[in-house]
Amino acid sequence: MASVQLKQIYKQYEQTPVLHGIDLQIEDGEFIVLVGPSGCGKSTLMRMVAGLEDISGGDFYIDGARANELPPQQRNIAMVFQSYALYPHLTVYENIAFGPRLRKEPESSFKPRIEAAAAMLNLTPYLQRLPKALSGGQRQRVAMGRAVVREPALFLFDEPLSNLDAKLRVQMRAEIKALHQRLKNTVIYVTHDQIEAITMGDRIVVMNGGKIEQVGKPLDIYDRPANIFVASFIGSPSMNFIEGTVQLKDNKELLVTEQGIEIELPLCELILGQQITIGIRPEHIALSNQLESGIELSLDLIEPTGAETYLYGKIDRFACCIALRERQNLAPQDKINVQLPKQHLHIFDTVSTLRLN
Ligand code: ADP
Numbered sequence: 001m002a003s004v005q006l007k008q009i010y011k012q013y014e015q016t017p018v019l020h021g022i023d024l025q026i027e028d029g030e031f032i033v034l035v036g037p038s039g040c041g042k043s044t045l046m047r048m049v050a051g052l053e054d055i056s057g058g059d060f061y062i063d064g065a066r067a068n069e070l071p072p073q074q075r076n077i078a079m080v081f082q083s084y085a086l087y088p089h090l091t092v093y094e095n096i097a098f099g100p101r102l103r104k105e106p107e108s109s110f111k112p113r114i115e116a117a118a119a120m121l122n123l124t125p126y127l128q129r130l131p132k133a134l135s136g137g138q139r140q141r142v143a144m145g146r147a148v149v150r151e152p153a154l155f156l157f158d159e160p161l162s163n164l165d166a167k168l169r170v171q172m173r174a175e176i177k178a179l180h181q182r183l184k185n186t187v188i189y190v191t192h193d194q195i196e197a198i199t200m201g202d203r204i205v206v207m208n209g210g211k212i213e214q215v216g217k218p219l220d221i222y223d224r225p226a227n228i229f230v231a232s233f234i235g236s237p238s239m240n241f242i243e244g245t246v247q248l249k250d251n252k253e254l255l256v257t258e259q260g261i262e263i264e265l266p267l268c269e270l271i272l273g274q275q276i277t278i279g280i281r282p283e284h285i286a287l288s289n290q291l292e293s294g295i296e297l298s299l300d301l302i303e304p305t306g307a308e309t310y311l312y313g314k315i316d317r318f319a320c321c322i323a324l325r326e327r328q329n330l331a332p333q334d335k336i337n338v339q340l341p342k343q344h345l346h347i348f349d350t351v352s353t354l355r356l357n
Contacts, residue, residue, distance in 0.1 A: 002063055002076065002153035002186045003028045004049060010057035011044055011210075018044050019210045021058070031180050031187045035197035036207035037233070042190045045207075046156055049188060051075050062154070075154070078147035082159040084139045086131040092118075093127040096145045110149060117148040120182065121175075137168045144179065155180075157189040161196065173199060194234050198222065206230050224346075228353040231279045231346055237310060237321045239279045243350055246270045257316040261295055266342040268357040275350040282310065282323035284344035287336060294337035297322075302330055311336075 004026040011019040019041045026032050034042045047053040048060065051072035060068050062075060086095050093114060100110035118124045121141040131139055140160060147155060157176070161169045177200055180187050191197055197204045198218040206213045206221065206229075214226040225231035231239045244257040246265070253265045255278055263278065270276065288294030297320060301312040304327070311322040311330065315338075322338065330336065347357040 001028045001184075003061075004154065004186065004188070005061040005064075006045075006058065007061075008058040009045070009048065009055060009060060011041070011048065011053070012056050017210065019056075022212060024205060024212065024215065026186060026188065029184050029186055031177075031189065031200065031202045033189045033191060033197040033201035033204045034207060035191055035194055035201075035204055035233075036213075038192055040207045041210040042192075042207055043158055046158055046188060046190050049154075050077055050079055050156055076152050077154045077156060078150045078152035079156040079158065080140075080143050080147050080160045082162045084131075084143040086139060086142055088131055091128050091130060092123060092134070092142050092145075095131065095142055096149055099146060099150055113149045113151070114145070117145045120148070120179070121145050135168075136164050137172055140164065140172060141175070144176070148179070148183070153185060155185055155187045157187065159191055160189075161191075161193075169196075176200065195236060198234065206233060208233070224355070225279075226355050228277060228279070228348050231348070231355075235281060237282050237323065239281050239346070240285070240315075240318070240320045241277050241279050242315055242318045242320075243275070243277045246272055246274045246276055248272055257318075259316045261316050263295065263340055263345075264342050265347065266345055266357060268347055270347070270356065276356065277348045277350045277353075278340075279346035279348065280340050280344055282321045284341060285320070285322040286339045286341065287322075287324070287328075288339050294339050297336055297338050299330060299332050299334045299336060301332060302328075 006022050006024040009019060009022040022045060034045060036042055044053060048055050051070060055068050059066055067075065087098065096114050096117065097110060118127055121144060123141055123145055126134060126138060161172050164172060173196060189200060201218055203216060204218050204221060205215050208229050214221055214230045221230060221234055225234060242257060244255040247254050247256045253270060255263045255265055255276060295315055297313045297315050299311055299313040303310040309324045309327055311324065313320055346355065348355055
């Protein structure tokens with residue numbers, strides 16, 4: 001088991017700064033997901049934890065002991081990568097046994113561990129096969145088996161599911177979660193896929209441009225994103241945003257767009273004339289029953305997915321997506337009226353992009 005602490009961690013490659021002061025405390029046994037767009041520094045951070053990359057500045061601790069210069073092999077960490085990196089000429093058993101053999105452990109000591117890992121990962125029937133005779137999911141499980149037999153205190157996963165097809169990804173997501181629930185070790189998991197982050201993490205760390213934007217439980221982040229970046233990155237289809245200024249009418253605070261569309265705001269400390277951006281998730285927009293009430297939306301595209309129907313259109317000049325559970329008899333170019341319930345509005349300062357409510 002292991003806790004990990006990062007204090008003001010900086011990284012630069014040559015002259016290029018990549019991480020700009022990362023502070024993060026990871027508790028023993030936690031499943032933490034680092035998520036963010038490609039190039040935001042997730043892999044760099046993970047490789048620094050593994051000891052594969054120098055730390056340019058700041059302090060890094062494992063179980064409370066400073067570990068900036070600790071060699072990788074002394075960190076009690078196992079890593080699983082996107083490319084499984086299996087030896088093609090070795091059987092599944094020998095692939096998993098590779099590490100223990102390298103460390104000159106006697107076979108009698110590691111064989112039971114391999115058998116237990118194989119049983120846990122449903123690999124027992126395949127132990128004598130070569131990697132080429134396995135499916136993508138089975139190969140990924142062998143890579144995990146190799147990590148599991150090390151019995152590491154800390155598991156690092158770097159985009160382990162990116163090479164798998166959609167169905168297998170969903171299955172392996174559940175298997176990795178189940179593995180963590182059985183082993184109860186600390187996991188740091190890197191992905192650019194926000195669905196993976198939300199479904200797997202005890203907590204997720206949303207990164208952008210070498211900085212942490214927000215840390216929290218998945219649904220807390222979904223319900224209360226700290227800024228416009230997090231609001232737009234987490235959730236699919238993405239949150240809708242409408243810009244305007246704060247105005248007062250009949251004692252009600254409104255957002256008024258350039259074209260004069262008025263949207264009632266929830267109670268919140270706002271300044272008259274302030275430029276704000278409201279956000280609303282696609283599933284929170286409702287169709288208005290009466291044509292005379294609500295806000296007009298012109299439809300561009302209707303996308304049935306089976307379970308839900310997505311309607312795409314515009315409010316003012318802002319692109320807008322609505323997710324509906326009920327099927328609708330609508331066509332592109334139709335004009336519909338929608339409600340934006342004020343209890344579901346997220347309010348951000350347009351200039352600072354920070355959450356206001
Ligand atoms: P992510 O994992 O979020 O996609 P990375 O950690 O791989 O991001 O990369 C972060 C930034 O650091 C990127 O701009 C990338 O180009 C740069 N970078 C990564 N590795 C190196 C390297 N070895 N030398 C120079 N720049 C690098």
